[in-house]
Structure formats: structure tokens, C-alpha cells
Amino acid sequence: MIQLVETLISGLTLGSIYALIALGYTMVYGIAKMLNFAHGDIIMIGAYAVIVSVATLRLPAVVAILISVAVCTLLGVTIEFLAYRPLRQSPPLTVLITAIGVSYLLQNVALLIFGSEQKSTPRMFQIPDLKLGAVTISGVALLTLGVTAVIMIALTLFINKTRMGKAMRAVSEDKEAAELMGISVNKTITVTFAIGSALAAVASIFFGATYVYIKPTTGSMPGIKAFTAAVFGGIGSVPGAMLGGILLGVLEQLSKTYISTLWSDAIVFGVLVLVLVVKPSGLLGKTVREKV
Amino acid sequence: MGETVKTTPKLLPAGKSGIRRFLNADRVAVLAVVVAYAVVAILVYTGSATRQLMNMLISVSCYIVLALSLNLVVGLLGELSLGHAGFMSVGLFSGCTMAVLLHDTLPVILCLPLSMIVGGLAAALVGLLVGLPALRLRGDYLAIVTLACGEIIKNVITNLDIDGTPLRGALGIDTSSIRMSPTELLPYAIVLVLVTMLVIMNFKRSKHGRAIMAIRDNRIAAEATGVNVTYYKLMVFVLASLFAGMAGVLYGYSLPTTEASLFDYNMSIEILVIVVLGGMGNLGGSIIAAIILRVLPEALRDFSDYRMLAYSILLIGIMLLSENKRFKSWKSQVSLGSLWNKVRAKFRKKTPAVATADAVAEEPNHTDSPKGGDGQ
Numbered sequence: 001m002i003q004l005v006e007t008l009i010s011g012l013t014l015g016s017i018y019a020l021i022a023l024g025y026t027m028v029y030g031i032a033k034m035l036n037f038a039h040g041d042i043i044m045i046g047a048y049a050v051i052v053s054v055a056t057l058r059l060p061a062v063v064a065i066l067i068s069v070a071v072c073t074l075l076g077v078t079i080e081f082l083a084y085r086p087l088r089q090s091p092p093l094t095v096l097i098t099a100i101g102v103s104y105l106l107q108n109v110a111l112l113i114f115g116s117e118q119k120s121t122p123r124m125f126q127i128p129d130l131k132l133g134a135v136t137i138s139g140v141a142l143l144t145l146g147v148t149a150v151i152m153i154a155l156t157l158f159i160n161k162t163r164m165g166k167a168m169r170a171v172s173e174d175k176e177a178a179e180l181m182g183i184s185v186n187k188t189i190t191v192t193f194a195i196g197s198a199l200a201a202v203a204s205i206f207f208g209a210t211y212v213y214i215k216p217t218t219g220s221m222p223g224i225k226a227f228t229a230a231v232f233g234g235i236g237s238v239p240g241a242m243l244g245g246i247l248l249g250v251l252e253q254l255s256k257t258y259i260s261t262l263w264s265d266a267i268v269f270g271v272l273v274l275v276l277v278v279k280p281s282g283l284l285g286k287t288v289r290e291k292v
Numbered sequence: 293m294g295e296t297v298k299t300t301p302k303l304l305p306a307g308k309s310g311i312r313r314f315l316n317a318d319r320v321a322v323l324a325v326v327v328a329y330a331v332v333a334i335l336v337y338t339g340s341a342t343r344q345l346m347n348m349l350i351s352v353s354c355y356i357v358l359a360l361s362l363n364l365v366v367g368l369l370g371e372l373s374l375g376h377a378g379f380m381s382v383g384l385f386s387g388c389t390m391a392v393l394l395h396d397t398l399p400v401i402l403c404l405p406l407s408m409i410v411g412g413l414a415a416a417l418v419g420l421l422v423g424l425p426a427l428r429l430r431g432d433y434l435a436i437v438t439l440a441c442g443e444i445i446k447n448v449i450t451n452l453d454i455d456g457t458p459l460r461g462a463l464g465i466d467t468s469s470i471r472m473s474p475t476e477l478l479p480y481a482i483v484l485v486l487v488t489m490l491v492i493m494n495f496k497r498s499k500h501g502r503a504i505m506a507i508r509d510n511r512i513a514a515e516a517t518g519v520n521v522t523y524y525k526l527m528v529f530v531l532a533s534l535f536a537g538m539a540g541v542l543y544g545y546s547l548p549t550t551e552a553s554l555f556d557y558n559m560s561i562e563i564l565v566i567v568v569l570g571g572m573g574n575l576g577g578s579i580i581a582a583i584i585l586r587v588l589p590e591a592l593r594d595f596s597d598y599r600m601l602a603y604s605i606l607l608i609g610i611m612l613l614s615e616n617k618r619f620k621s622w623k624s625q626v627s628l629g630s631l632w633n634k635v636r637a638k639f640r641k642k643t644p645a646v647a648t649a650d651a652v653a654e655e656p657n658h659t660d661s662p663k664g665g666d667g668q
Contacts (some may be wrong), residue, residue, distance in 0.1 A: 029538055035432060090615045093372070097568045100561055101607035108601040174459055224439070224557065231436040266447035269440035277425040 002134045002183040007257045008250060013141040013210065020203035020240040021226030022233070023155065030236035031192045032093065037099035038079060040223015041106035042197050046072045046204030047121065047214040048114055054122040061124035068200040076197025085186065099204020102233030103220075110216040118215040121208035144206045151202065154241055155195075157193055161239060164191060172236065195288035225252075225268075232272055234285020243283060248272075322489060329482045336475055344590060346474045351548040353481035354585045356541040357488045359566040359578040361535035364492060366564065367573035368501065369528045370508030372435040375422070376536055376563050379415045381445040381555035383537020385449055385459055387411020388544035391470045392458040399465025400472070404480055408541040415537025416530045418445065423529030427522055439557055449552035464543070464551030472545050484542055488535050493575055495531070504528060505573070569610060 021043060027233035028036045049071040053064040063169045083102050087095045127139025170178040179185050191205065207222060208214060225248060235246025248268060255267040332349065335341040365373045391407035422441045426434050446472060450462050458465050497499050504524050506514040514659070515521050544550055562585075572579030586607075592599035613619050624630060 030433075035435075052295075087614055087615050091367075093568050093572065094611050094615060096372075097565055098608055098611040100565065101604050101611065104600060105608065106605035108604060112597060112601065140567070220558075224443075228436060228440065231433060235432060240584045262451050263447065265445045265453075272440050273437050273444075274423055276433055277428055280428050280430070280433060282433070 003257065005135050006137075006239040007253050009135075009137055009141055009145075011250035011251070011253030012119040012246060013144045013206075014253060016144055017203050017206050017210070017245075018226045018229045018249050019242045019245025020148060020151065020199045020206075022230040023238065024200050025227050025230040026233070026238060026241035027168075027192050027196050029167055029230070030238075032080075032189050034084065034095045035099065035227070036084075036196075037096065037223075038106060039196065039200060040219035040221075040226070041103050041110075042072050042076060042200045042219070043111060043204040043222060044214065044216060044219030044246040045075060045106060045206060046201040046219065047208045048110060048119075049119055049201075050124070050205060050208055051119055054124060064124065065205055068205060069198050072197040072201035073129065073194045075175065076200070077192040078161055080190060085189075090196060104221035107216045109217075113279065114216065116215065118213040118218075120212050121214060123209075124205075124234070125209060140206070140209045146212070147202065147206070151199065154236065155199075164188070168192060228269070228272055231282055232275060234282030237282070237284045237286070240282055241282035247283075321493070321579065322486070324455075324576075325485065325489060325503065325667065329485075332479060333482070336478060339561055344593075348587060349474045350481055350542065352478050352583055353485050354543045354581040355563070355566065355586050356485050356579050357535055357539035357542075358563045358572065359533040359582040360488050360492050360575060361539070362494070362563050363567045363570070363573065363578045364528050364532045366567050367571075367578075368496060368504045368508060369525065369577075370572075371426075371430075371525075372432070372562050372564075373438040373532075374435050374557055374564065374605065375438035375440075375445070376532070377555040377559035378442030378445035379419055379422075379533035379536040380540035380543070380559075381449060381552055382418045382445060382533075382540070383411035383415035384540030384544040384550060384555075384619070385465060385552065386414035387537065387541035388465050388467050388470065388550070389457055389459050391541070391545070392465065395470045400476075403470075404541075404545065408480075408484070408538045411541035412534045412538040415540065416534040419529045419533025419536075420526060422533075423526045426529065427525055431656060439560070442555075442560055446552050446556055458662055462551065462553075464549055465543050466549050468548045470545060471548055477542070477546055480545075481542060484538060488538075489575070489579070492531075492535070496575065500524065500527065565607065569607075 021039065024039050024042075026035060028034065028039070046068045049068040051062050052058045053067045054061065059067070079102055083098050084095060087098060124292055125140055127143055129139055130137045130142055159168060167178070167183045167188050168191070170181065170183055171185055173187055178188075180204030203222075207218075226245060229248040230241045230243040231244070232248060233242070235241075251271060252264055252268050255264040259267060279285075298384045332341070332345070336346065336349070362373065362376045365371055365376075387407040387410050389412050391403055394403050394407070421437065426437050427435055452459055460466075481486065496505075504527075506517070506519055507521055507651060511521060566581045566585050567578055569585065570577030570579070570590060589599055589603060592602060598660075
């Protein structure tokens with residue numbers, strides 16, 4: 001029982017990291033209709049930004065977090081401006097290959113600057129573990145869960161209540177019509193990339209705090225998992241990405257604890273395939289009726 | 293996908309046999325490949341080939357087969373597949389396991405083709421299994437399922453450790469007993485590449501190929517005209533994984549050991565990049581791109597640290613350039629394809645219409661890709 005509760009909590013923690021990353025994928029997909037393959041590598045850059053500012057520049061943790069968020073946001077917006085904006089009207093595969101190119105670029109730049117050996121993330125949070133009876137919950141897990149919950153509520157409010165959120169929903173529904181209504185599509189997409197990358201930075205901080213070691217290829221596996229989570233929940237749907245991320249994390253931890261660490265990836269991806277076969281547009285995705 | 297399907301019926305001169313028609317698939321491309329391999333073979337067997345060239349031969353050949361087969365899924369069927377390396381590894385591990393077990397009893401000339409067939413069939417079977425659920429899905433959902441299947445295959449092979457077989461899970465297979473040098477493998481590689489080319493090129497212009505391109509261009513219209521979408525989608529998946537599996541066996545023969553973790557989604561993406569750069573649906577383009585993209589990193593080896601950086605910048609640059617309007621109009625004026633058209637236009641006046649019907653039917657479908665016009 002204790003083991004189950006602890007597994008569920010670590011699953012929720014991992015799941016919230018996935019969810020934060022998946023939000024970036026799903027928002028960009030919903031609005032720009034592209035798979036941003038470089039998103040996972042933004043996490044890696046964010047983690048390095050924390051390491052550099054804490055370990056090398058000796059900055060306090062709060063400043064380091066702000067720097068990481070700023071670096072990622074700037075990077076996301078720059079990538080969008082330089083690489084994706086010229087391809088707005090291009091076939092999706094061209095954009096996909098460009099995104100893959102950007103992903104390779106970020107990995108190799110990181111490789112040149114930081115080298116291929118892994119670096120450890122400095123301990124930034126000194127939060128005591130919480131003991132509830134026999135169950136111990138680590139402080140980092142609590143912080144991750146709390147911050148993710150706040151971010152998700154804030155994001156939902158932002159999308160549903162603000163003018164910019166309304167613009168984002170309009171652009172994702174119909175780009176041309178939104179433009180005719182006076183919405184600047186480019187500005188909306190820039191804001192989307194900024195939010196997505198900032199969320200990736202937050203995810204990178206928790207990822208670093210949980211998994212400690214970072215190397216240039218660190219971003220790709222959580223990136224792929226989060227991408228899977230986004231599709232799992234229904235790509236383009238914000239609540240879907242949250243749900244998909246958390247379910248994927250819980251599923252992964254459960255299969256690691258109760259079945260086998262070796263088979264966990266196969267199990268997670270297998271469940272994903274099954275779910276998509278039963279519900280082809282993901283858990284919360286909209287089924288688009290085809291018109292002839 | 294704005295292109296229309298070229299369904300121009302082929303006017304074949306009377307008396308042309310099936311075999312000759314089969315070999316006539318795409319004269320320029322087939323001829324170019326034959327000539328290229330002949331030159332390479334002369335270099336290799338006279339001993340004047342550099343070690344670098346020798347080492348690349350087999351992997352380039354494998355990638356040509358992989359790219360051609362992935363082009364069936366991505367270019368002809370128009371579905372994104374991110375798990376091609378998975379099918380390759382199924383072929384590699386099943387075929388090479390058999391080869392390691394049999395190489396004492398069978399001569400290589402029988403053992404290698406046999407294990408290639410076994411590997412290909414095993415991969416085709418897995419392709420069928422992946423294709424079945426994938427039928428319900430479309431677009432990015434299908435892409436993620438193929439990616440997931442590729443990762444599942446990798447995970448399963450990594451965990452397989454059955455006593456009595458050479459496959460040792462995470463350690464992979466020890467293929468040192470069947471390993472062959474590039475010189476010995478070259479004839480098999482040439483045969484595999486040529487067979488793949490001929491089969492896929494003929495498949496593309498057959499009734500089936502046209503049906504598949506019709507599904508790509510407009511699924512609903514194709515279905516309405518009686519094209520069996522389910523059947524053709526499965527057919528493409530099976531055929532593509534068959535060739536990927538065969539390429540896998542060839543690849544396995546050239547390596548001392550292999551482990552499943554090599555065949556992850558990064559490799560699938562590498563193959564996808566080749567297909568997209570070569571021009572989707574353009575088989576000649578796939579071959580050219582496979583050669584360039586495999587040779588380029590080797591050629592840049594002197595700049596070891598910077599070569600992947602250069603590769604990624606090139607990739608982004610090519611993509612941005614290929615979508616640049618000014619570059620597009622410049623390219624259409626100077627490209628090899630348009631030169632070829634001009635030459636052919638002159639030539640056409642002298643020959644009867646029958647011969648040129650061939651050429652019309654084989655116009656590339658996607659002229660918007662970087663090498664769209666040059667491949668054929």
C-alpha cells in the first residue's frame with residue numbers, strides 16, 4: 001500500500017514534468033499546426049542555463065530560475081522567427097525537417113560548449129521531506145506538483161479569460177478568419193512559442209532537480225515522451241496535454257515498480273498505441289468530421 | 293498535396309515483353325546506379341579504393357534501400373512514418389540470428405540471401421502488425437504510433453535473451469562469425485539495391501502505385517472510385533518493411549556486433565530526412581540524397597567536432613532555401629530537370645510519339661522539393 005502511494009506520487013511528479021513539456025508541444029501544434037521537434041532540446045538548454053548560473057556565476061537559485069526561463073523564452077521566440085516563420089506556408093514535412101535540424105543544431109551547440117560528459121545540477125531547493133504516516137514525499141516532488149498545478153490553472157485562465165488567450169483560440173480555430181478579424185497571427189504565434197518555451201524552462205528546472213545529470217542529448221527522451229503524452233491526450237488540446245502527461249508519468253512509474261524497469265518503455269508505448277486505436281484522436285482530442 | 297495523379301495510360305509498343313518492360317522502369321536512374329556501382333566495383337577490385345570509401349559502401353547501399361522503401365510510405369502513400377529503423381532492426385536481428393546459426397552448414401552464397409529473405413519476411417510480418425492499428429489513424433497520430441512501435445521493437449529486442457540463440461538482449465548479436473568485408477559484400481549489396489529499385493519503381497507506375505498515389509492526393513475521392521484504401525495501406529506498410537528488413541540483414545553482415553539501441557527514432561529520422569531532401573515520391577532523388585547524406589558526414593570527418601553542426605545548419609538552410617520564392621524561380625530556370633526537358637524537347641521532334649509517352653508518365657510528381665527535378 002505504502003509502495004503504491006509512493007509510486008503514484010513519483011508518477012505524478014514525473015507526469016507533471018511531462019505535462020509541462022507536452023503543453024509546449026500541444027500549444028504550438030494547436031496554433032502553428034507544426035510539430036516542434038526542437039522543443040525537447042529547449043529543456044536541455046534551460047537545464048544548462050541553471051547549471052551555469054548557479055555553479056559558475058554563483059547566483060542565487062531564484063535568479064538562476066529567472067535566467068533559465070528568460071533564456072528559453074528568448075531561444076524559443078528566436079527559433080520561431082528565424083527558422084519557422086519563413087516556412088509558414090510550406091508543407092508540414094518541410095517544417096518538420098527544419099525542426100529536426102534545429103534540434104540537431106541545439107544539441108551540437110551544447111556539445112561544443114559544454115562537452116559530451118554529463119554535468120550535475122546543483123541542489124537548489126532545500127525543502128524538507130514530508131512524512132505522512134509511513135509515506136514519505138520528497139520536497140522536490142511536492143514543489144513540482146504545487147508549481148505545476150499553479151501553472152496549469154494560470155494557463156487555463158490565460159487561455160479562457162484574456163484577450164491574448166482569445167486570440168490564440170481564434171488562430172487555432174481558423175487562421176484566415178482570425179486575421180480578417182484583426183488578430184495578428186504572427187504576434188499570436190510568437191506569444192505561443194514564448195509561453196511554450198517558458199514552460200519548458202520550468203520543466204527543465206524540475207527535471208534537473210529530480211534526475212540531477214544533464215548532457216546535450218538529455219532533452220530528446222523526455223521530449224519524445226512528452227510529445228507522446230500530447231498526442232495521447234489529443235494534440236492541440238491544452239487539458240489533453242495535462243491529462244496525457246500525468247497519465248503517462250503515472251503509467252511509467254507503475255510499470256517500473258510493479259512489472260519491470262526494462263519493459264516500462266514498451267508498456268507505456270504499447271498502452272499509447274492501444275488507446276489511439278480505440279480513440280484515434282486521443283483522449284480529449286476533437287474528432288474532426290470530414291467533409292467531402 | 294495539390295498534385296494530380298498522373299494516370300496517363302502507357303502506350304507500349306507491341307511485342308515488348310513483361311521482363312523488358314520491368315527492366316525499363318526508369319532507365320536513367322537504373323543506368324546511373326549501374327554505372328556508379330560499376331565504377332565503384334572497379335575501384336574496389338583493382339585495390340585503388342580508399343579505406344574510407346570501402347567502409348561507406350555497404351552503409352550507403354543499406355540507406356539507399358531504406359530510403360527507397362520509406363519513400364513508399366511517406367512519398368507515395370503520404371503518411372508520415374517515424375519507425376522505419378524498427379523494421380530494419382527486426383530484419384537484422386531475425387535474419388542475422390538465423391545466419392549465425394546456419395553459417396556452418398550453408399555456403400555464404402545461399403546463407404546470405406536466405407537470411408535476407410527470412411529477415412525481410414519477419415520485418416514484413418511486423419509491418420503488417422503495425423499497419424493494422426495504424427489503419428484507423430491519420431496524420432500525426434499515425435506518425436506517433438509508428439514512432440511508438442519503433443520504440444517498442446527496440447525495447448523488446450533489447451530484453452530478448454533466449455537461451456540457445458545468438459541474440460543476447462541488450463548485448464545484441466555477436467555477428468563476428470558471419471561478418472564479411474565490404475569487398476565480399478559488395479555484389480550482394482548491388483543486387484539488393486537494384487532489385488529494390490526495380491521493384492519499387494515498377495510498383496510506383498503499376499496500377500497499385502497509381503491507386504496509392506490517388507489515396508495520397510484525395511483519400512475520399514480514391515475510395516469513391518473503388519480503391520480499397522485498407523488493402524493498399526497495408527500493402528505499402530508490408531512492402532516497405534520487407535525491404536527495410538532485407539537492408540537490415542545486409543547491414544548486420546557488415547558489423548562485428550549489433551545492438552538494438554542503435555535503431556532508435558534518431559535513425560528513423562535520419563532516413564526520413566533523406567526521403568524529404570530527395571523529394572517525396574521521387575525515387576531517384578532518394579538515391580541521390582542517401583548517397584550525399586551518408587558521404588557528407590564522412591567527408592567532413594576532418595572537422596569532427598563541427599561536422600554535425602554543419603550538417604544541422606545545412607539541413608535548415610536547404611529547407612529554408614527550398615521554400616524561398618526567389619530561389620525557386622531561379623532553380624526552375626537552371627535545374628538539371630529543366631535542362632533535360634529542353635534536350636528532350638529537341639529530341640522529341642525526331643522520334644515517334646510512342647517513345648515519349650514513357651517519359652510523360654514518369655514526370656516527377658513533386659517538383660517543389662530541392663532535388664525534385666534532377667532525380668529522374
